[in-house]
Amino acid sequence: MRANQTLDAIWSRRSRAFREETLPYFRYMGQSGFPAFMSLILISSAIGYLSLIRQLPADFPIAATGVFSLMLVLCWSPLRTWLGAGDTVFLMPREAEMDSYLRRSLRYTSVGSTLLAAIVLLLYIPIYSQGPAINSGWILAAVAAALKAGNVWGAWRERQMTWSGMRRLMRLLRWVTTALVLAVWLTCAAMQAAAFTILVGLLFLLIHRFPSRHRLPWERLIEEEARTRKRYYVFFGLFIDVPTLPSRIAKRPYLTWLLRAVPYSNRNTFVYLYTASLLRTEIGGILIRLLLLGCLITYWLADAVSLSGWGSFLVFGIFMGVLAVQLGGLRHVHRYSVWKHVYPLPDKQRVDQYLKVDRVAMLICAALLWLFMALPLALSAVYTPTIAAAAGAIFYVAVRPSRLRKKMLADADEE
Amino acid sequence: MDAILQVSHLTGGYSPRRPVLHDISFEVKAGEMVGLIGLNGAGKSTTIKHILGLMKPQTGEVKVDGVTLEEQTEKYRAAFAYVPETPVLFDELTVEEHLRLTGMAYSVQNSQYEGREDELLQQFQMLPKRKAFASHLSKGMRQKVMIMNALLAEPPLYIIDEPFLGLDPLGIRSLLERLVEVKRKGAAILMSSHILSTVEAYCDRFIVMHHGHIIAQGTLDDVRQAAGLSMRSGSLEDAFYKLVTGGND
Numbered sequence: 001m002r003a004n005q006t007l008d009a010i011w012s013r014r015s016r017a018f019r020e021e022t023l024p025y026f027r028y029m030g031q032s033g034f035p036a037f038m039s040l041i042l043i044s045s046a047i048g049y050l051s052l053i054r055q056l057p058a059d060f061p062i063a064a065t066g067v068f069s070l071m072l073v074l075c076w077s078p079l080r081t082w083l084g085a086g087d088t089v090f091l092m093p094r095e096a097e098m099d100s101y102l103r104r105s106l107r108y109t110s111v112g113s114t115l116l117a118a119i120v121l122l123l124y125i126p127i128y129s130q131g132p133a134i135n136s137g138w139i140l141a142a143v144a145a146a147l148k149a150g151n152v153w154g155a156w157r158e159r160q161m162t163w164s165g166m167r168r169l170m171r172l173l174r175w176v177t178t179a180l181v182l183a184v185w186l187t188c189a190a191m192q193a194a195a196f197t198i199l200v201g202l203l204f205l206l207i208h209r210f211p212s213r214h215r216l217p218w219e220r221l222i223e224e225e226a227r228t229r230k231r232y233y234v235f236f237g238l239f240i241d242v243p244t245l246p247s248r249i250a251k252r253p254y255l256t257w258l259l260r261a262v263p264y265s266n267r268n269t270f271v272y273l274y275t276a277s278l279l280r281t282e283i284g285g286i287l288i289r290l291l292l293l294g295c296l297i298t299y300w301l302a303d304a305v306s307l308s309g310w311g312s313f314l315v316f317g318i319f320m321g322v323l324a325v326q327l328g329g330l331r332h333v334h335r336y337s338v339w340k341h342v343y344p345l346p347d348k349q350r351v352d353q354y355l356k357v358d359r360v361a362m363l364i365c366a367a368l369l370w371l372f373m374a375l376p377l378a379l380s381a382v383y384t385p386t387i388a389a390a391a392g393a394i395f396y397v398a399v400r401p402s403r404l405r406k407k408m409l410a411d412a413d414e415e
Numbered sequence: 416m417d418a419i420l421q422v423s424h425l426t427g428g429y430s431p432r433r434p435v436l437h438d439i440s441f442e443v444k445a446g447e448m449v450g451l452i453g454l455n456g457a458g459k460s461t462t463i464k465h466i467l468g469l470m471k472p473q474t475g476e477v478k479v480d481g482v483t484l485e486e487q488t489e490k491y492r493a494a495f496a497y498v499p500e501t502p503v504l505f506d507e508l509t510v511e512e513h514l515r516l517t518g519m520a521y522s523v524q525n526s527q528y529e530g531r532e533d534e535l536l537q538q539f540q541m542l543p544k545r546k547a548f549a550s551h552l553s554k555g556m557r558q559k560v561m562i563m564n565a566l567l568a569e570p571p572l573y574i575i576d577e578p579f580l581g582l583d584p585l586g587i588r589s590l591l592e593r594l595v596e597v598k599r600k601g602a603a604i605l606m607s608s609h610i611l612s613t614v615e616a617y618c619d620r621f622i623v624m625h626h627g628h629i630i631a632q633g634t635l636d637d638v639r640q641a642a643g644l645s646m647r648s649g650s651l652e653d654a655f656y657k658l659v660t661g662g663n664d
Contacts, residue, residue: 249506249550259512264528269519272512273505280507338503341469343520344493 007094007101014082015108018229025236032239041318053126062131063186066124071179073117074147077155080228081105081221088218095216102216110152117148128186135190143185143197147178150201159220160213170211177204234282237329248282255279269345270353277333278361287326291365294319295372302376312373313385320393323365324400327358331408351408355401362400366393418442419494419572419603420466425475427465428627434473435461437627443603445571448594450614451607452651453624454659459607460500462624463576466605467497480571493521495572496565500580500607502557504549511536511545513560514567521568528567535563538589555581562586566593573597575606579613591617615651625659 029035056062081102083091091098121144125137154174161167177200185193214220227248259279262272278284298319302312331354334340340350370393374386420443428435436458443449453459464470466477468484468491476483480494504513511532518528536542539559549557558581565573573594579587594604594617608614614621621638623631631641635651642654 249548251548264515264519264525266519266522269516272516272519273508276505276507276512334505337505338469338499339520342467342492342497344489344491344522345520346489 007091007097008104010091011082011101011104015080018082022232022236025232025239028239029236034239037321044314049123053130056127056130060127062127063183066128066186067179067182069120069124070117070144070182071175073113073120074144074182075151075175075178076113076116077110077152078113078228079105079109079155079159079221079224081225083218083222083225085222087222092218098216106152106156110148113152114145114148117144134188135185135193139190140185143181143193146197147181150204151178154204154208157208157213159217159224160215161217162212162214166211170208173207174204230282234286234329237332249280250285252279252284255284266345267349268353269343270350271356273334274330274354274357278327278330278357281333283326283329283333287323287361287365290319290323290326291368294323294369298369299372299376302373305377305380305382309377309380309382309385312377313389316369316373316389317392319369320366320396323369324362324396327361327365328404328407330354330358331404331411335411347412351405354408355404358404359397359401362397366397418444419480420605421478422462422466423475423478425462425465425472425477427470427472427475428461429470431473435627436465438475439624439627439629440475441622441629441632443572443605445601445603446598447620448598448604448606448618450618450621451605451624452609452611452614452621452655457624458627459624460576461627463497463574463605463607466495466574468492494570495574496521496568496570498558498561498565498573498575498578500576502554502561504552504557504560506548506550509546509548510541510552510560513549513564517564517567521570523567523569531567531569535566538593539563540585540589553581555583555586558582559586562590562593566597569597569602571602573602573604573606575604577608578606579608579610587613611652611655612650621651623655623658630658 052060082105118141121141125140128140129137151174154170158167158170158174161170181193181197181200184196188196230248256279259272259275262268262275278287294315298312298315301315302309304311306312307314340347370386370389373389377383377386422442423440425436425439426434439458439462441449451459451462461470465472466479468477479491482490484491505516508516514532514535515528517523518525518532523531536545539562541556541559541563544552544556547556549560552560558578562575562578565575575594578590582590591613594606598604606614606618615635620634621632622629623638623641631638631654633641635654636646638651638654638658639646639649642649642657644654644657
């Protein structure tokens with residue numbers, strides 16, 4: 001009992017330490033234009049949502065929207081454990097007592113993700129009610145709660161799995177199963193849906209019996225915690241200098257050809273290095289996800305010729321801004337690298353080569369985003385917003401290098 | 416023989432009021448391997464940082480290939496390759512991408528690069544790991560990547576800090592064979608290590624540091640003499656022990 005209290009105290013102390021560590025960064029974020037920017041997005045989304053539920057198009061994909069949006073929030077099951085590398089030495093000997101520690105972690109993280117799922121469900125129900133609405137909102141809420149519990153359990157079992165390949169397979173299965181169960185509840189009668197859910201649930205339980213598991217997956221939990229912390233700092237890095245944490249690397253073999261395309265020559269040394277960093281670090285990952293999301297939303301608005309095409313223009317501008325800020329984080333990646341000083345290359349050359357990578361990346365992002373706006377609008381014979389967006393993007397890409405160069409010189413002076 | 420590295424009356428450290436290095440002078444000539452030895456905290460790594468240009472001398476100067484860092488930055492930096500004590504790799508690059516980056520940074524001709532890359536990967540038993548990311552390598556393998564990078568550049572001077580940490584026996588042998596080979600071709604090598612038997616077997620001269628001072632330097636006989644041992648009697652380890660403990664058993 002006494003030992004349990006101690007582990008409980010460790011959990012509380014670590015949680016408090018993280019809050020205290022990140023509080024100043026949240027303050028910096030508050031002082032930046034980010035809250036205003038988010039408010040703008042929130043207000044415009046709220047207006048869009050209200051006008052959508054007031055006049056829902058007859059061919060609106062009600063069930064597909066529900067499956068997609070609810071699946072995302074129900075399957076997402078993060079876990080904050082505050083565990084660090086040293087815990088394999090200090091906490092591992094007390095593994096037998098770790099149940100209460102982890103239960104607290106599960107409780108702590110499940111509350112947040114459940115709340116998010118509840119909000120999405122509340123937003124979805126007005127859309128759902130305008131369709132056939134075979135089952136009541138209360139039933140949907142009960143199903144969502146059961147699915148959330150199942151996903152939290154499933155995600156924990158996946159973390160315990162010994163083999164990464166099996167863990168990924170089971171995660172895919174969990175997401176697909178959740179989507180299927182949601183689709184059935186949104187389109188079929190309660191009895192049929194309940195029978196299907198019970199069947200799938202039993203099958204899911206059965207499959208989970210087979211894979212080999214750790215009792216407590218220390219390494220995976222430590223890695224997950226490190227990744228979560230890294231994400232916080234990548235986010236804070238948009239507003240202020242943050243401590244450098246080891247970056248998480250993704251191989252992204254489908255993009256390696258871009259790295260190979262960099263010519264082998266002394267004047268491309270840093271082009272090569274920064275391209276690799278862009279393609280394989282978290283910055284590149286976020287950039288790719290943002291770009292995909294931006295293209296999708298721009299396309300939707302352009303296809304609907306919303307606000308005579310100016311809706312997609314606005315979204316194009318917002319995403320260009322977010323992508324530019326995210327891409328700007330690349331300049332911090334090798335800021336403290338010893339090789340920057342050891343390689344026989346002048347610092348000016350490093351800055352020039354960095355700017356080259358930045359310019360090409362920005363141009364590719366802008367061009368892709370613009371195409372998803374220009375093509376649907378051209379089909380509707382709307383051209384002015386497209387031309388305005390192209391002009392704005394060209395102007396921005398032209399002035400960005402000199403602004404970045406100033407920032408890099410200021411960084412160098414600080415060092 | 417020309418001196419590739421000249422350190423003259425170097426005093427330096429992290430704070431002007433408390434210098435770590437006190438008036439140290441030595442040189443490393445072409446075709447020579449010099450062992451830098453001393454206890455932990457003797458000032459070996461600080462000396463290396465001054466040579467790399469990561470720290471600025473308070474007094475004195477460091478010349479590589481006849482120039483100081485301020486005089487000709489690029490010539491100075493192109494003249495040496497560095498193997499740090501702790502491998503410092505880019506996690507986002509694979510083993511062969513590290514070699515390619517080094518080849519680009521040190522302007523190794525493309526035609527020479529591919530041959531050298533394959534030869535090094537083979538010699539250090541890293542062919543199966545050529546596409547592995549740095550973050551997936553063991554400490555010894557990371558050290559091998561550092562060493563291969565230095566050898567790929569083929570500069571006139573090698574600065575090697577504790578190269579044997581974590582290396583497997585085959586790796587140590589490959590490294591020593593390559594160092595002997597580059598020395599024969601005329602390269603200068605400054606190697607810091609605690610493995611005194613290896614240093615004694617492979618180095619031509621020795622620099623013994625203690626509390627930021629050079630307390631002995633020269634051939635093994637010179638070091639023996641400084642330690643108060645008679646000529647041709649006792650190993651480098653015996654002489655080193657006498658020097659740093661003041662001869663008290």
